[in-house]
Amino acid sequence: MLKKLLLAGASLLAMTVHAWADPVSLGSLIITGFLNTGLGALLPAVSAATIGSTVLAAASIGAGLLSSALGRRKLPRPGDQKSTIRAEEVSEFNGIGRAEAPTVLLYGNSSGKTIYRLFGHVRGEIDYVEAYYINGQEAVVHTDGKVLTPPFGDPPTFDGGTGIISAVNSRVTLKEKDGSDTDTAWSDLTAAFPTLWTSDHTVPGIAQTLMIISSPGIADDPEEYQKLFSNGPELELIKLMRMPPVYDPRQDSTNGGSGSQRFADKSTWEWTQNGILNAVAVDARLYGRAQADYDWTLIASEATRAEAAVTVPGGTEQRSRAGGVWAAEGARGDILIDLLESIGAQRRKSADDKYWFQLVDDEPEAEIAFTDDDIYSVSWKPGPDAVERPNIVNIKYYSSERRYKIAEIPLHEISGGSYSGADWSRNEDEIDAYGEKALDLELGLCPSAYQAQRIGRRKFAMECADVGEIVTKMSGWAALRLLYADITIGGVAQRCEIGAPVANGKTGKVTIPFKVIPSLEAMEAADYADPAPEVPPIPINSEIATPSAPTEALQITYPDASKEVRVALGTVSGADRYAPIMREYTAYPNRPERWQVMNCYPGSRVGWLVEDLAGDPLDFRYMAYNSGSGEPSDYGAALEIDDTPGLGVDNTACGPVTISNIVYDAGGGGGP
16 A cells, blocks of 8 residues: 655654664664665765764655654753754655655754754755744745744844844754756755765755754753753754746647647656646656656646536636655556545546546546447446445545644534434435445545545545446447447437446457446535645744734825835734734735735834835734843734735725835835
């Protein structure tokens, strides 16, 4: 069975490396692992004892990774950051769509009070990092990599004359590589450990993060030390990523489309959650297929169908999306099957013997018909016996609401003593008569609860469908590589899913198994159950109340034509400083950028940034804190400006919150 890491907190790690008291043994173990995986280039010419004593817990993503295992939470102790780090061996991690990436410790060492941790994430050059979490708490990272969220760093302070950031007190810095095949060795590590980490220590093709921690020292500042390492001697890093881009034939002018993408040039590809395009990408990666192996005309058509808008509660969503991460230690076919089930599709071969991927419709079109003139005999069974067939379905999916973990959709809710869930998800009469017979579905690469329900409803119905087989003339051989047929049964044409035909050359007959496709009405918004409940953010233990959302945002134009975005903040009791942040979108609403710090004068309740963002969708949040005690609040709710009209001209004082474009009668740019 495929073992997948889908950020569900479940360990998929194949073998635990025991804690070695002898550093020579540890070093030898790691050297052996490197040589076994063909990564001799990662090892400098030093002894096993030297490596063992420097906490080298590294490995290869792609051939055999060593992942940090922090074990039980414990209070930090002096020297914990220098002790041998336990590790677990895993294989390559891969990801598609949007996912919280696994964090695998590749190297750990310290120099004085500075702690270095090098983490690997996934294979391939990722598109973007949307968010950061340290010890489960969302963290804001400045453009220079410094973390500005307590207790890992303080909100920035600003120069009173310009309002520009003048000082950043941060204990944690994050430096990143996106996973290019041309990545070089980390200069910070070669400088700090020149005999242990050299220019030969490259980890190309793997998205990485170098975490640099400035420890306050337990003896020098025990209070700050306790705050920083309150969860234990290691800081847990999680990153929400847009995984590697994929190829889209519709954007390739040399392959039937219009655009600059090219199959042979990954730098031209774009990120998408499109289920069909991601299925092609995974198939090509797993099986090493070339461009000529695929029917791109059919793939382009299905990719467009995958983006069709489907009505769901609160609006619409694209029909078929993919997202998630897996450890590539299972059979290739298992990985692909899991993906195809999650996006509601199947892999097929065209008449030209080329691969393509087709979405599974509730009522697919027939590709062939068999009438009484074609059929010698029909064997038909009206579905599984009632005592055997499932009468209730449970569905799990890759849930953004649960912080990108596998979560179950609450289909079977009870309200007022009676069942109030989705009617299609259970057969009450059969449950009363025979007890619950559950069909459990786990769509681990499906990022939408509504998409999972559409797929689950069809699968549930098909599990109870009538089955049989027909014996036909040799004309039945025309059904080879086809999936759907109209079969006349008892004088009535039935839409059926068919299996591969089997010909008997001696009798001239062909046998074809079939399953009758149940008739399903189109799902309406009211037919869906709610997604899994959202995970509340981990709160900061603070006496400062969490702020409400900002009240208004403005685009300012000065007489000298300089531009500025401003946001109005509320008042929070006990706070005298405010730290606003803003988020833009590469494409709205599905490609947000990471949060960035805005300028804010001490004591001011106006955040500002020198930008011209007229017409753009934006999000704003802020935290409040007391400059004397340093006590911060949590980040409050966001003011969300959508793309209709986005950052535009609207000076209306009341009504829906909008962005205004105002010519401000003031001096040059530089704050209020």
